[in-house]
Amino acid sequence: MPRPMVMAAQQPAEQHPASGPASTEQGSFNALGSEPSAYLRQHAHNPVHWQPFGDDAFALAAARDVPVFLSIGYAACHWCHVMAHESFEDQDTADYLNAHFVAIKVDREERPDVDSVYMAATQAISGEGGWPMSVFLTPEGLAFHAGTYFPPTPLPGRPSFRQVLEAVREAWLERRDAVEQNARNLAAGMADAQAGAVVVLDGMPQAVDPALLSTAVRGLARTEDPDGGGFGRAPKFPPSAVLEFLIRHAAVPSATSDAARDLAGRTLAAMARSALRDQLDGGFARYSVTADWSVPHFEKMLYDNAQLVRVYAHWVRLGGDAVFPAEEAAAVASEAAAWMIDALGIGTAAAGGLASSLDADTVVDGVHHEGAAYLWSPAQLREALGPEDGPAVARLMNVRERGTVSAHGSPLHPGRSFSAADALLWERSRPVLLAERGSRNQPARDDKVVAGWNGLAVAALAETGAILGEPRLVEAAENIAGYLERVHWDAGEPRDGEPGRARLTRVSHDGTARGIGGLLEDYAFCADGLLALYAVTGRVRWYTFAQELLAEAADRFAAGGRLTDSAGESGQVLRASGEQPSLDPFDNAAPSGAAAFAGALLTSSAYSGSHDQRAMAGNILNLLPPIASRAPRVAGWLLATGQAALAGPLEAAVAGPDGPARRELHLALLRSPSPGMVVAVQENPDGGRQGPEQEPVALLEHRGAASDGSPQVYLCRGMVCQRPVTSPAELGEQLAAMTGSRADTGER
Structure with a gap:
């Protein structure tokens, strides 16, 4: 079984100039200008002759007999902006790249199938992973060299981007046979690594062992950070799927249920009271670069916030504890849910889905500043709040003269619960600061709508609305579900006498679906969200839509009795994975497609009584024993689904x-x-x-x-x-x- 994917942290945040104007020598060779992806359009004015991922770009590399340089990132990525300015906007670097490579740019959020296979290759080659991802490919799509961010000048242990380009070109010209053989060997190795992640769907499902779940809780406890909360060391990501498992485990009396409750409560409290959570608008940042959650990496992603809203609402449903009371968790869930709707909602509330993200950077006077919209100095707080409340809020929120992100700027980080006096101070200060911040330049928003992430939001908003008694959230969930049905779902009606085939499209822009079909995670997240919405509203429409998605997912991703994450949208991706369709069983930023599919199937079977759905879910849960004992931190949703299966579910x-x-x-x-x-x-x-x-x-x-x-x-x-x-x-x-x-x- 392949090892878990852990994204390596990049270098400390710095400020870098924004993208400049297009080069006059660029001509029409950069082909990204008409792409709807916000990330690709960010690079449309580079002097690099970028091409979108597809057969045409690889055919061009074959015709020129040059390697492909594949650059993968996403719109909200700070270090993607850094490398763009330092290298892709530099004319000399672009000239060299254009002369000796075909350059392809990929939005990882639109093409997670591309991102996944080349991330695995990058980790195998370099031992690290992250974005921007820089991969060198043969014209057939096989990876032979890779890394992440490369600086414009050499740093200790990291060559410059120009040095990398020159070394790759030299190897391609002088040692071509060895390069191609290494690429084939890597693809074969990746195929072999998939052997342990095979799910045989017509096998005999094994019952979930309660002892396995307790073992996972004990394993998680050993990796807890007792000081900062959460698991492991910095950088720290919100462990949403693990928290869902712990909350479910805590709900059923067992030898480890109290430990599960304690672990969940401490982590939820630490994140809620930290700079990871925007103390003004309630949204959560992607991760923290420090162990105490005090310095976030500032992009705000829909998938993080949707999962966290649901988890905090489930903590309320569990009853909370003395460390993190349910009342505090309810406020966190409510504010984050409102932030999702208000900050990411596209069009009118009844018309659109939710956008993907807000950028990590804010552009001020043409210069990218990481987190600039969110930073405060003591002087700024004093000016906004007055000579008494300003210094008091600075103390409350750990804003010092020396900033933690920039020289004079820090995010708001209480790091503890509020006393009654603190709460009163914050109640009168918060709206003033929110208004003051609203007058600043704001981060850009990536408006693409991703089906699966909106499915996560449907589940979160529907359940949170019911638990907290907020009908607005349930209404928003129904509106998003309607958008998915109207825009992303093609029911496959027959046309011109030919049978149609149903299809969920992964991405839409401006109300129009485009691009590849949904991956397993898209079908699974949407089906899970619709089943949650049905439970809250009782509208059979949503149940029926979920059944259609699950049936189509089984046809697409379980053909031949083996589960895969994608349905072979790209020949290059298939070749890069050694002609072995891949399945990643590990959770990453969101639950794995396999785990989410198992959860949706289990829920559906409890409604329908379907033996086939229950058996398919059970066969996926057969992945649990080797993962749960060794790596429970990347098996949270499988563990949560196993806990539900053990409970029945009722x-x-x-x-x-x-x-x-x-x-x-x-x-x-x-x-x-x-x-x-x-x-x-x-x-x-x-x-x-x-x-x-x-x-x-x-x-x-x-x-x-x-x-x-x-x-x-x-x-x-x-x-x-x-x-x-x-x-x-x-x-x-x-x-x-x-x-x-x-x-x-x-x-x-």
Whole structure:
């Protein structure tokens, strides 16, 4: 099995000039000007003759008999901006690159299939990974040399970019056979590395071992940072999938449930009270370069915030603890959810999806400054808040004369919980500072809509809205789901007498889908989000859409009984991976596609009773034993799904007439922390019929109101139900009994 992918930190943040005007010698050779990707357009005026990734660019390399230089990054990436200014805007460097290479630029967020295989190659070659990624390829697409950021002049242990270009050209001209053989060997090695990550979908699924989950908790505890919170050393990324597992594990009594709760609470508290979380608008930055979360890397990504909103809401549902009370977590979840809608929403709230990210840099007077919009000095706080509150807020937020990011600038970093007096000070200061910050230059936004990340947002907003009682969030989730259905989903209707095929497109720009089909993660994240939305709203439309996505995902990514992350969108990618379609079982910034697919299948099977979906989820969970014991930090979503499978998951059918009594029962279920529990509510409580057709959700079949006509809940496991209950008190007792007995008996 391949080793986990850990992105290496780049160098400390600095300030660098912004992109300048296009060279007059550029001509029309740079082909990025018409690309909709914000990242590609950032490079459209470089003197480098950039080409978009595709067969035409590789054919050009073959015709010229030169290697390909592949540069991969994303719009919000600070170090991508740095290398662009230092090297790609430099005319001499561009001339050399143009003369001896075909240069291809890739937006990793549009083409994660490209990013994934060449990231694996980069790690194998250089021992590091990160963005910008710099990879040298044969015209067939095989990698033979790679690295990440290269400076314009040599640094200790790191050659200059020009030195790298010259060395690669010399090797290509003088040692061509060895270069090509090494490239073939690397591709074969990558194919061999996939052997341990194969999921055989027609195999025999093994029951989840409760001891394995406890072992994972103990393994996580050994890597906890007891001082700063979180896991491991700097740089620190929000461990969202691991936190979801810990919260689920804490909900079921076991020898390690208290430890799981403690680990989750300390990490959630540390992040919430740090500079990782924007203390003014509530959004979370991508990661911290320090162990105490005090200096963030400032880009804000949709996928991080969607996962964190959901996790903080689930902590509220669990009940919190003394270290991190549920009330504080509720405020964090609510503010981050509002930030997603307000800062990333495209078009009117009812019309668009959510944008991908905000940039790490802010351009001021033509110069890129990392995090400039978010930094404060004591003098600025005094000017904005006055001679008393200004210094008090500076002390509260650890803003000193010597800045932590720039010479005089620091982010707001309380690093602890607020006292009552602190809370009052911050309550009156926050709106003033937010208004003051709004007058500054703001980071750019990458407006592309990524299907899977919007699926993550649908789940987060729907569940958070229900748990916190904020209908606006549920409404936003429905609007995003409608956008995905309207713009990203092609149901495959027959055309001109030819059968159609359904397809989810990964990316849209300006309300138009374009580019490659969705990857496994896109289908899985969207299906999971839609099932969560169905649980909250009871609208069968969302359940049906989720079933269509899961069926198409099984056809696309499970052909031949083996699961893959993509459906072979690129011949170059397939060759680079040794003709072996790849599957990465490890979580990265978001859950792995395999783990997310297993989770969505498990949830769906609890609604539908589908043995095939349950078996497919179980076969994916067969990945757990070797990963969970060795590397639980990159198996969080598999572990969370395993915890749900071990719990059943519980199935709840809410039947009977709509009204306050039914809504109270429904809400009690949505606020239950039972791992992975599914909730179905009859759209028309007439005994389980939908007009002339059978009830589409099997869990609701033959479920009706109580004999007196009042609503009631059927709690089930494997479609075998307990006696129905009609009051929230009875429901709570039954939930506690079913959850507790499950842990005590070790039943599967």
